[in-house]
Amino acid sequence: MSLRPTVDFLLYDWLNAPALNERERFVDHSRETFDAVLDTCERIAREKYAPFNRLVDTQEPHFDGEKVILPQATHDAQKAYAESGMLSAAQDYDVGGMQLPYTVEAAANAFFAMASVSMGSGMLTTGNANLLMVHGTPAQKQVFALNEFSGRFSGTMCLSEPQAGSSLSDVMTRAVPDGADFESDPLGPRYRLTGNKMWISAGEHELTENIIHLVLAKIPDENGKLVPGTRGISLFIVPKKMVNAGGELTGERNDVALAGLNHKCGWRGTTNTLLNFGEGRYPVNGEAGAVGYLVGQAGKGLHCMFHMMNEARIGVGLAATMLGMAGYHASLDYAKNRPQGRPMGPAGKDPAQPPVRIIEHADVKRMLLAQKSYCEGALALELYCARLVDEQHTGADHSADEARLLLEVLTPIAKSWPSEWCLEANSLAIQIHGGYGYTRDFPVEQYWRDNRLNMIHEGTHGIQAMDLLGRKVLMEGGKGLKLLAERINGTIERAIQVPELAGHANALGQALAQVGAATKAAWATGEPTDALANAVPYLQAFGHTVLAWVWLDVALAAHVAPESSARTGRLAAMRFFFHYELPKIGAWLQVVSRRDQTCAELPEDAF
Ligand SMILES: Cc1cc2nc3c(=O)[nH]c(=O)nc-3n(C[C@H](O)[C@H](O)[C@H](O)COP(=O)(O)OP(=O)(O)OC[C@H]3O[C@@H](n4cnc5c(N)ncnc54)[C@H](O)[C@@H]3O)c2cc1C
Numbered sequence: 001m002s003l004r005p006t007v008d009f010l011l012y013d014w015l016n017a018p019a020l021n022e023r024e025r026f027v028d029h030s031r032e033t034f035d036a037v038l039d040t041c042e043r044i045a046r047e048k049y050a051p052f053n054r055l056v057d058t059q060e061p062h063f064d065g066e067k068v069i070l071p072q073a074t075h076d077a078q079k080a081y082a083e084s085g086m087l088s089a090a091q092d093y094d095v096g097g098m099q100l101p102y103t104v105e106a107a108a109n110a111f112f113a114m115a116s117v118s119m120g121s122g123m124l125t126t127g128n129a130n131l132l133m134v135h136g137t138p139a140q141k142q143v144f145a146l147n148e149f150s151g152r153f154s155g156t157m158c159l160s161e162p163q164a165g166s167s168l169s170d171v172m173t174r175a176v177p178d179g180a181d182f183e184s185d186p187l188g189p190r191y192r193l194t195g196n197k198m199w200i201s202a203g204e205h206e207l208t209e210n211i212i213h214l215v216l217a218k219i220p221d222e223n224g225k226l227v228p229g230t231r232g233i234s235l236f237i238v239p240k241k242m243v244n245a246g247g248e249l250t251g252e253r254n255d256v257a258l259a260g261l262n263h264k265c266g267w268r269g270t271t272n273t274l275l276n277f278g279e280g281r282y283p284v285n286g287e288a289g290a291v292g293y294l295v296g297q298a299g300k301g302l303h304c305m306f307h308m309m310n311e312a313r314i315g316v317g318l319a320a321t322m323l324g325m326a327g328y329h330a331s332l333d334y335a336k337n338r339p340q341g342r343p344m345g346p347a348g349k350d351p352a353q354p355p356v357r358i359i360e361h362a363d364v365k366r367m368l369l370a371q372k373s374y375c376e377g378a379l380a381l382e383l384y385c386a387r388l389v390d391e392q393h394t395g396a397d398h399s400a401d402e403a404r405l406l407l408e409v410l411t412p413i414a415k416s417w418p419s420e421w422c423l424e425a426n427s428l429a430i431q432i433h434g435g436y437g438y439t440r441d442f443p444v445e446q447y448w449r450d451n452r453l454n455m456i457h458e459g460t461h462g463i464q465a466m467d468l469l470g471r472k473v474l475m476e477g478g479k480g481l482k483l484l485a486e487r488i489n490g491t492i493e494r495a496i497q498v499p500e501l502a503g504h505a506n507a508l509g510q511a512l513a514q515v516g517a518a519t520k521a522a523w524a525t526g527e528p529t530d531a532l533a534n535a536v537p538y539l540q541a542f543g544h545t546v547l548a549w550v551w552l553d554v555a556l557a558a559h560v561a562p563e564s565s566a567r568t569g570r571l572a573a574m575r576f577f578f579h580y581e582l583p584k585i586g587a588w589l590q591v592v593s594r595r596d597q598t599c600a601e602l603p604e605d606a607f
Contacts, residue, residue: 189294255281
């Protein structure tokens with residue numbers, strides 16, 4: 001079974017991606033150029049990633065006392081990815097990019113996430129370099145970003161610290177000016193950083209010539225104190241190896257040391273590190289302190305970071321989706337081949353009959369359809385959000401602003417919904433395999449372990465939920481929520497005209513009204529402690545309503561397609577979602593609307 005027909009259907013029959021080519025930025029593109037990118041990525045993923053997915057899980061990165069060693073397959077895969085030009089796919093032609101719409105870039109990257117999510121397809125490097133293209137100086141772009149796009153250097157994001165995970169305002173890494181001439185360095189105002197960064201993905205390896213860390217740190221005030229809160233946070237480029245203004249390595253190591261590798265539950269193809277900055281292990285010019293170059297203005301570090309958050313979160317949602325999809329395809333294949341049990345007839349089971357394949361049991365079909373509805377629905381959502389990113393960047397003013405607002409509201413869902421429900425899909429894939437699914441002889445347990453990360457990083461589930469109910473649905477006087485409701489109502493109006501979809505359109509209308517009422521009820525007292533006590537059930541109900549909308553909209557496109565088994569499957573997945581999933585929102589929204597304090601008020605000693 002191939003992913004490609006689903007991607008093609010969503011890109012071309014549903015989102016009409018080639019319509020983007022009417023825009024000046026994408027005028028050289030066509031369906032043929034999009035297909036060529038998809039073909040290339042599908043091929044590299046099949047040849048260089050998929051065959052090594054188990055290998056990178058069993059041969060975890062290890063430190064030999066000097067270097068972090070990764071399997072040769074990871075080197076080969078990342079080289080092939082860089083050579084494909086995908087690292088700079090969205091960039092301008094004059095810096096070597098393809099000016100590819102993000103919608104197509106995201107779709108193409110889906111193949112890598114499905115083939116081997118942890119071997120990495122450059123999400124961190126691209127995100128790091130994209131940020132520098134927006135906030136960096138011309139020299140920072142030239143020396144750091146362009147070398148990342150070419151694959152010569154790679155990038156990291158160093159936000160978290162041992163004591164500062166969800167709460168970045170507690171960051172303690174310090175940055176002090178490096179000498180009297182610190183402002184005249186050609187690579188930007190030069191500082192010395194000291195502190196520890198925890199959980200840094202791809203923080204140490206030999207895959208590229210250099211590693212470019214983007215580090216959040218605080219510049220102390222005149223009394224040497226760190227400014228509390230997020231206001232004092234600045235952003236710095238800290239290369240692992242020192243470079244000159246021409247981008248050449250000077251031969252000197254920067255004062256960034258690997259303190260240890262984290263041994264993870266899954267996603268083992270990517271190193272995860274504790275890094276010590278400025279402890280004096282590698283003094284620069286005889287002094288301790290990691291050399292870092294300020295990006296943008298001092299105190300605006302989080303603002304710069306958040307610039308790339310929408311795309312990073314769509315990337316995480318897409319990774320979660322594709323891990324779910326990998327499990328779905330594996331369990332479908334298994335279910336078609338595993339004989340077990342006999343069909344139920346009017347007189348019960350007939351032991352004289354040969355066993356059937358498990359796909360013939362209704363409960364196994366239920367588990368398969370659940371996975372299909374979660375994963376193909378989530379893929380549609382991610383591509384819809386990617387299309388909004390293109391709209392925000394290249395649409396006319398009004399439409400670009402609407403896309404921005406919709407992304408504000410939808411991004412917590414794009415990140416969190418697949419992280420929860422495509423993980424559930426992985427659990428169902430294990431269930432379909434029975435005992436075999438619980439062994440390492442089949443791939444499904446690895447998909448689950450890899451996917452378990454996604455509810456944790458890039459903002460935990462709880463933090464995303466509070467962002468949605470505490471900020472996003474309220475922002476600009478509730479404008480984003482209203483706009484989303486308008487889009488959902490637009491789909492309902494079209495679907496109500498189609499007899500086969502009218503009942504679902506009505507159900508979606510009721511769900512939307514329930515979410516609206518629960519939002520008001522949650523905030524009825526105006527007290528965040530009342531409203532946010534049940535932010536996660538709200539996120540779940542909101543997410544299910546958004547997915548029901550996406551499925552109904554996809555069904556409108558499927559409905560007009562010629563008869564085929566793919567069409568039948570899509571319409572069945574939509575029906576499954578409406579019959580088995582959407583009704584769940586009632587329970588979730590009940591505790592939200594009542595501002596139920598059962599959890600919030602329980603004293604610690606009663607647990
Ligand atoms: C494999 C992996 C890769 C990572 N990669 C990177 C990376 O490349 N760069 C980077 O900077 N970071 C990275 N992270 C860090 C990741 O972003 C953090 O783990 C995450 O932000 C949570 O922080 P924490 O682990 O300290 O958990 P905590 O913040 O301590 O949270 C623990 C639990 O408490 C809950 N909680 C915390 N605060 C609140 C609150 N105010 N209200 C309600 N509930 C709350 C959380 O939801 C969570 O369930 C990575 C993490 C992992 C595991």
